[in-house]
Amino acid sequence: MWDYTDKVKDHFLNPRNVGKIDDADAVGEVGSLACGDALRLFLKVENERIVDARFQTFGCGSAIASSSALTEMVKGKTLDEALLVTNRDIAEFLGGLPKEKMHCSVMGREALEAAINNYRGIETTQHELEGEVVCECFGVTDAQIRRAVEENDLKSVEDVTHYTKAGGGCERCLPDIERLLAEVRGAREARPAPAAAAPRKLTNLQRIQLVQKVIDEEIRPSLQADGGDLELVDVDGTTVYVSLRGTCTHCPSSQLTLKGGVEARLKEIVDPELQVVEVQ
Amino acid sequence: MAEIYLDNNATTRVDPAVFEEMRPYFCELYGNPSSMHTFGGQVGGRLAEARERVAALLGCEPVEILFTSCGTEGDSTAMRSALEAQPEKRHLITTKVEHPAVLNLANHLVKKGYHLTLLGVDAEGMIDLDELRSSLRDDTALVSLMYANNETGTIFPIQAAAELVKSRGIPFHTDAVQAAGKLPLDLRTLPVDYLVLSGHKLHAPKGVGALFVRRRTPFRPFLIGGHQERGRRGGTENVPGIIALGKACELAGAHLAEENTRVRALRDRLEQGLLAAIPDARLNGHPTERLPNTSSLAFKFVEGEAILLLLDQKGICASSGSACTSGSLEPSHVLRAMGVPFTYAHGSIRFSLSRFTTEAEVDAVVAELPRIIERLRAISPFREDDAPTAVCTC
Numbered sequence: 196m197w198d199y200t201d202k203v204k205d206h207f208l209n210p211r212n213v214g215k216i217d218d219a220d221a222v223g224e225v226g227s228l229a230c231g232d233a234l235r236l237f238l239k240v241e242n243e244r245i246v247d248a249r250f251q252t253f254g255c256g257s258a259i260a261s262s263s264a265l266t267e268m269v270k271g272k273t274l275d276e277a278l279l280v281t282n283r284d285i286a287e288f289l290g291g292l293p294k295e296k297m298h299c300s301v302m303g304r305e306a307l308e309a310a311i312n313n314y315r316g317i318e319t320t321q322h323e324l325e326g327e328v329v330c331e332c333f334g335v336t337d338a339q340i341r342r343a344v345e346e347n348d349l350k351s352v353e354d355v356t357h358y359t360k361a362g363g364g365c366e367r368c369l370p371d372i373e374r375l376l377a378e379v380r381g382a383r384e385a386r387p388a389p390a391a392a393a394p395r396k397l398t399n400l401q402r403i404q405l406v407q408k409v410i411d412e413e414i415r416p417s418l419q420a421d422g423g424d425l426e427l428v429d430v431d432g433t434t435v436y437v438s439l440r441g442t443c444t445h446c447p448s449s450q451l452t453l454k455g456g457v458e459a460r461l462k463e464i465v466d467p468e469l470q471v472v473e474v475q
Numbered sequence: 476m477a478e479i480y481l482d483n484n485a486t487t488r489v490d491p492a493v494f495e496e497m498r499p500y501f502c503e504l505y506g507n508p509s510s511m512h513t514f515g516g517q518v519g520g521r522l523a524e525a526r527e528r529v530a531a532l533l534g535c536e537p538v539e540i541l542f543t544s545c546g547t548e549g550d551s552t553a554m555r556s557a558l559e560a561q562p563e564k565r566h567l568i569t570t571k572v573e574h575p576a577v578l579n580l581a582n583h584l585v586k587k588g589y590h591l592t593l594l595g596v597d598a599e600g601m602i603d604l605d606e607l608r609s610s611l612r613d614d615t616a617l618v619s620l621m622y623a624n625n626e627t628g629t630i631f632p633i634q635a636a637a638e639l640v641k642s643r644g645i646p647f648h649t650d651a652v653q654a655a656g657k658l659p660l661d662l663r664t665l666p667v668d669y670l671v672l673s674g675h676k677l678h679a680p681k682g683v684g685a686l687f688v689r690r691r692t693p694f695r696p697f698l699i700g701g702h703q704e705r706g707r708r709g710g711t712e713n714v715p716g717i718i719a720l721g722k723a724c725e726l727a728g729a730h731l732a733e734e735n736t737r738v739r740a741l742r743d744r745l746e747q748g749l750l751a752a753i754p755d756a757r758l759n760g761h762p763t764e765r766l767p768n769t770s771s772l773a774f775k776f777v778e779g780e781a782i783l784l785l786l787d788q789k790g791i792c793a794s795s796g797s798a799c800t801s802g803s804l805e806p807s808h809v810l811r812a813m814g815v816p817f818t819y820a821h822g823s824i825r826f827s828l829s830r831f832t833t834e835a836e837v838d839a840v841v842a843e844l845p846r847i848i849e850r851l852r853a854i855s856p857f858r859e860d861d862a863p864t865a866v867c868t869c
Contacts, residue, residue, distance in 0.1 A: 197780075207784065213854050228857060229817040231778065231806070235856040251856035255780035259854060332805075364805055 199256060200290035202417060206260035209420050211267050212249045219249075223310025225302055230333055230360070232258040232299065236265070236306040240314055244273050250306075257296035264288045265303040267416055274311050280304065281346055282358070288413070297358045301343065329371045332364025337375055344379040352376060397466065403430045405465045410437075414457055418443060425457065433468040435461060438475065449473075479791045479836040481745075483676075484625050484653060484769060484827035489719070490678040490726055497680070497719040508712055509703065518714055525721025529685050532724040533670065534661035541686045541704050542717050546652040547576040549671030549686040550619075552697035552708070554580055557617040557646045557669070558589070560693030564616035570594045570602055570631075571812035573621050577650055578808070581619070594620075599761040600629035600813050607636055615645050622654035622670075626809040626825055627760030628769025630658070637666045646692065652676055652684075656727035657734050657766050668692045674716065678829070679723035683716030730830050739767035741837050742828050746770040748841035753848050759815055759823055768828040773810075773819035776858070777851040782824055785847040791840055794825045818857075 199207075216237040226233030232254030239247035248266040252259050264285050269277045282300035286292045292300060312318075326338030343349060343358045352372050356362040362369050397405065410427050418424055423443030428436040437457065443449050450473075458471040480488070506515030508522055526537040533540075543549045554577070558567070569581050571593045585591050592610045594602050602620070611618075618640045623630045633649055640647045648669040651660065656677030662670065669692070674683040688694055688707075700709020727734075750756050755775035774782070779795030786793055805811065806820035815823070826840070 207781070208788065210854065224856070228776075228821070231817075231821045233856055251854060253776060253855040253857055254778050256784045258778070259781060 197256070197293050197296070199260075199293070202288075202290040203257065203260045203292065205417060205420050206263040206289060207256040210250075210259055210263040211416065212247075212263065212270075213251070214249050215251065216247060216249050221310040221314035223306040223308070223313055225305045225309055226254070228253065231255075232302060234258065234262050234302050234306040236262070236310045238269075238310050238314065240274065243275070245269050245271065245277055254299065254302075255296070257292055257299040258302065260289055261285050261292070261299040261303045262306075265307060267412065269307060271412070274314065277307060278311060280307060282343075283347060294354070294357045297347075298360050301358055329375070330359075330361035330364070330368045332368075333360040335359050335361035337371075340372060340375050341379050344376055349376065350380070399430075399432075402465060406430055406435055406461060406469075409461060409464050410457075413460060418452075428474050433466060433470060435469055435471045436474050437471060439473060479789075479839055481826040481828060481832065481836070481840065482792045482794050483829040483832075484628075484766075484825065485794055486675045486681065487678045487829055488831055489680050490723060492726060493679055493719045493722045496722040497715040500715040500718055505714075508714065509701070521718055522712060522714065525717045528721035528725045529672075532655070532660070532728045533672075533687055534663045534665075535687055536690065539662075539687050539690060541688060541708050542712060542720070543671075543684040543686050543708065544682055544713065545684045546574075546650065546671055546673035546676075548697070549673070549684050550574075550576040550648075550650050551580055552686055553648045553669035553671060553688070554584075554617060554619060555697055556688075556693070556695045557648065558584070559695040561616045561646075564614045566590045566592070566612050566615045567617055567619070568592045568594065568607070568610050568615060569619040570596065570621065572596050572600060572624055572626075572809045573619070574625055574650060574652070577619055577621065589616075590614075596629075596812050598814055600624055600627045600759070600809065601761055601764065602631055602636070604632060604635055604639060608639060611640065611643050611645065615643075617646050617648060619648040619650070622649045622651040622660075623658070623766050623769075624760070624809060625653045626807055627771045627813070628653070628766035628827075629761040630654070630764045630766065632764075633667070634665060641666045653766060653769075656724070656731075657768060659731055662687060662689070674720040674723060677723050677727045679719045680716055683713050683720045685720065733830055735767050738828050738830055738832065741832055741834060742768055742770050742826075744834070745826060745828070745837045745840060746772065748837075749844055752841065752845040756848075757819060759810060759813065759819075766827075769825065770827075771823060771825045773815060774822040774824070774848050775818050776855045777822045777848055779822055779824055781851055782822065782844075782847060785850070786824075786840075786844070789839075789843050789847075791843065794827075795823055 216239050219237040220240040221238040223236040235251045237249045238245050248269050250262040250266055252262040268280055268288055282304040285300040285303045286297060326336035329335055329337050329340060339359055340355055340361055343355060347358055349355055349358060352362060352369055355372050355376060362372050407427055415425055422441050424440035426438045426440055428438050439449055453471050453473055461469045504518055506518050508515060508519040510516060526540050529540050530537040567581055567584060567589050569577055581591055594606055596602055620631050620633060620636055622633050637647045646668045649667050651670050652673045653676060655672035668689045670687040672685050675681040694707060696707050698709045703709055703712055749772060753774060757773050759771040759773050783793060783795050810820045810823055
C-alpha cells in the first residue's frame, strides 16, 4: 500500500473539476493506455486568463489526485503564470507524492503545457517529441529527461525512472539515461551557485492579496471537501484574522488545523512572521 | 468497517485451530529439539508428527519432507541442488509466468553461465507441452514448472509435463505454493523430484514451508550448518511454525472437498456476478483448468490501483496485476506473457477466496465493484467512441 498523504487521498476520493468542457479553448493530452496513465486537460481562457479547468484521467490514485490538484492550481492564473507551475509544485500542493509516483506530477505539468501550446497554436507533437527518443518503451526523449533532471535535481537513474518512466520497461536505455544524467549534473555543478535571493518584502496590499489567494486556492477547497470552511476576516500587519465555518466550528481539531495547517502554509508562502488568530 | 479479505493468494488467515496447536511452543514448550535434556527432546516427537501430517497431504514419505522458512527458500534449495548435483549440465527450462522466486533465480543463473529456455503461455496462461518437448536438451539440468499460477490460477498439466521430462531422465521441480491445500496432490503417482509449499498460503503462519525431495534424488543443502533435517538444512527448527504447518496441512486435507465445491461455487458466483454487471470486463486465465479459489478479472479503460484504493475504502482486500500497484511501470509479467491487451491489463484485479469466505462477502463485492468501475470510467478519457489521440510513442 502506498503511503499517500491525506491531501492525495482527498483529491483521489473527491476529485475536483472532473469532466470535459464542451467549448474548451484549449485541450492538452498526454500519456496513453499502453503507458498505464493518460490525462486530458480542458481549459477555458478569457483574456489570457484560465477561468475554468477540467480533466479526464486514466490512471492510479496519484494520477487522478495530481490532475485534480493541477486544475485547482491553474484556475485564475494567466497562461504565463500557469506555465510557471512545475511538477514539484503539483506534488507539493498534494503534500508530497511517493517517489515512484512523481511521474504523475510530471504528466500534469506536460498536459498543462500541451494545453497552452494548443491554445497558442503550437503543434504539441513537435513540442512533446522535441529531441531524440531515448526510452522506446515509454517514448521518452532526451529533452524530457534533461528537463526532469534539471528541474528536480535528480541524482540517479532510478530517480529519472520515477519522474519520467524512462528505463522502466526493457531497461536497454539505462546506459543512455546514465550518460544524460552525468551530462546535466556536470553542467549544473559547473555553474556558480546563485546568490541567495533576498527575501521578498511585501507591501501591505501585496500581503493581503497573497493571503487571500492562498486561502481561496489551497486552504478552503480542502476544508470544504470535509464540510468545513474558513473566511478571511482581516489582516493587520503580520496577524491574520480568520473565522471558521461549517463543520470546522465544532471540530475538536480546529486549533490544529489553524496552527498546523493554515498558519504553517501562510508562513511558508507569504511571510514567516505571520500569525493566524481565530475570531468568532 | 468489516473487512472482506479476498487476497488469499497473497497470504491467509491463520486458522484458529492451527494457532491453538502452536501456542504452547512459544512460552511453555520452548526447548530446542537438538538438546540432550528431556525438556528440549520432547519437542522432537512433535516435529516428527508434523512431518507425517505434511507427508499425508502430499502422499509421500515423511523422510522426503524438509522443513524450510518459506516457498522462496524451497524453490532456491531445489533448483540449486539439482544444478549443483549435475555440474556438467548447463541448461535450465522454466516458464515466463513463474513466481519471482523461480524466475529471478533463473535469470540470476544466466549471469552465472547457464542457458535458459523460458516457455511461453497462450492467452489463457497455459503452456504448450510440444514446446516443452522440443526445448529438452541433452544438457538440460532441470525443468521447473509451477503447479498453478498465483495471478490467474491457471493450472499447468504437471502430470503430463513431469512424465515427459522424466522419460528423458531430467530432474523436475514444481513450485506448488498456490496448489498445495487447494488441489489434491498425490506424489505416489505424480513423478516430480522436488515440490515446494508455503505455510502462509494454507492457513499456517508466515515463516515456515516445506520442500519435498523424492528419495534417491541427488541433493545438496542450500543452508549448510548443523545436523538438523538430517544435515539437509542447517538451522534451529522453527518449532511453533512447523507444528502449525503440520496442523494446517491436516486441516487442508480435511477441507479439500469443500475447497473444490463450496469455495469454487462462491468464486463462480463472484466471477459471474461481476462479469454480468460490468460491461467490457473479461477473465484472465483458463476458464476451467484453474484454482478453485482464484478469479483474475480485467476491466477496460480503468487502472487497477485506483480500483484497489476504492475497494479498500469499502473494506475489501484484493490485489492487482497493474503496473501502478507494484511501483513497476508495466503490467505484471504474467499478463504480458499471456498477451492481455493494454486496454485491459492495466485494469486487472485478482480475487482469491478461502474456506473462510462467506456468501455475504462475495455478494457485497458484486454490489460494490460495478459502482467503483463506473465511477472510474466516468473520470477516464477513454471511451470506445472518444479515444484521445494521446502523445505517446509506446
